[in-house]
Amino acid sequence: MNASDTDTRAAGSPAHLRIVVGVDGSEPSLRAVEWAADEAVLRGATLRLVYASLWERYEGAALTGELGKPSEEVMAEDIVETAERRARGRRPDLGVTSEILPEEAEYALIRESRSALLMVLGCRGRSGVTEALLGSVSVTVAGHAHCPLIVLRCGNDNQVRPGPAGxxxxxxxxxxxxxxxxxxxxxxxxxxxxxxxxxxxxxxxxxxxxxxxxxxxxxxxxxxxxxxxxxxxxxxxxxxxxxxxxxxxxxxxxxxxxxxxxxxxxxxxxxxxxxxxxxxxxxxxxxxxxxxxxxxxxxxxxxx
CATH class of the missing domain: 3.40.50.620 (HUPs)
Structure with missing residues (x-):
């Protein structure tokens, strides 16, 4: 799947001035997008949105039809477009790019961290028992990322607050x-x-x-x-x-x-x-x- 350069200014930015956000369509990941957008403005960086998944390989077309969802590619495009709108709604002048990668999220994000200034992830629990814990993607990336990684847990708000009270x-x-x-x-x-x-x-x-x-x-x-x-x-x-x-x-x-x-x-x-x-x-x-x-x-x- 091809990269989507949604802003020409962002497309030409040096990789080390990019803040990468892993998105998956969840509300926690969209809150991470907003948080990262604020951080990018503070640092004079651009924002790179990455969606990576082999969901279709594991779940199969039968479940796709059962859930009434479109193909993986269409769903992925919808996820990154939603994240782009969230970023632009937060910071209209921010340079934003996005890419859809057909691979395991952990491996894709760790590779992306090699050329990133910073990476931001949200996390969500998968049940009542695990809602206070991180998902496996966040833990794995935190253990292997090559750049600083910021993780927002479910209870964290999405505000980056410059000012003397910080x-x-x-x-x-x-x-x-x-x-x-x-x-x-x-x-x-x-x-x-x-x-x-x-x-x-x-x-x-x-x-x-x-x-x-x-x-x-x-x-x-x-x-x-x-x-x-x-x-x-x-x-x-x-x-x-x-x-x-x-x-x-x-x-x-x-x-x-x-x-x-x-x-x-x-x-x-x-x-x-x-x-x-x-x-x-x-x-x-x-x-x-x-x-x-x-x-x-x-x-x-x-x-x-």
Whole structure:
């Protein structure tokens, strides 16, 4: 199926200035389109809408007739046209292109991430049991994307809010100095005029040594101090003039970050990519926050 260049300005844009959105016709994916359109305007980028599916191969023509649907190609065209209208309704002057790809969505989106500035996905639950969890496409792409990926869960709104009230939360990892996640979070905060809050979780030792009563609790104090140092280290290289603050919180990072991001505009975490490793490369923290954070989550690939 051929690409549809819906805007000549967008068609000539460099690939690295494109924000890619995976669309599937669902309302969550259309909300992701609106969110990505706002982000594209902030960054001076264009928007690329991608629909990828082998639905007809798996479901067959019989189900197509049963549902009263047209052919896969016509349905796909309708999906991208609807997404284009949503993007243009949100940002009339935004350059938009779209493409229909007859392949598995996960593979298509991971390949698209190689030449994208940023990728945005919505997600939806498939039953009452799984409505709070991500679909397999979002999880797989998050584990393998080559560019930063932002995932909007069902409860997230579709507003990108520039302004002094904004807050970008950065989950600080073990090696924060000049990390890709730090750079991305600082850029987002700068674009939005928001506060950048670096958060590092810490845990007290399971078995504190039996020592003199005057120094009981010192190991826990040292753990918290180390966490504060890592948070400050993360902010050491951000641009001057950016409003920043550090925060430490006791507990597992995978639980602490969703809790502190309850009113945040975006939560940013890193995902380390291991050379030659073909399994899921998310890590416990990124995996947990993708499923449970109350705000949009950006997963930023970090080289091993």
């Amino acid at each position: 807050r970008i939360v950065l989950g600080v990892g073990e090696k924060p100095a000049d990390s890709a996640a730090v750079r991305f979070a600082a850029e987002e905060a700068s674009l939005r005029g928001a506060v950048l809050e670096a958060v590092r979780a810490w845990r007290r030792p399971l078995h504190e040594p039996r020592v003199h009563p005057l120094i009981v609790g010192q190991p826990a104090h040292l753990q918290e101090a180390e966490a504060a140092e890592l948070a400050e280290e993360a902010l050491a290289t951000v641009p001057e003039g950016l409003r920043v603050r550090c925060r430490t919180i006791e507990g597992f990072a995978r639980d602490a970050l969703p809790a502190v991001s309850r009113d945040a505009d975006l939560l940013v975490v890193g995902a380390r990519r291991r050379q030659g490793h073909f399994g899921l490369q998310l890590g416990r923290v990124a995996h947990k926050v993708l499923h449970h954070a109350p705000c949009p989550v950006a997963v930023v690939p970090e080289p091993a």
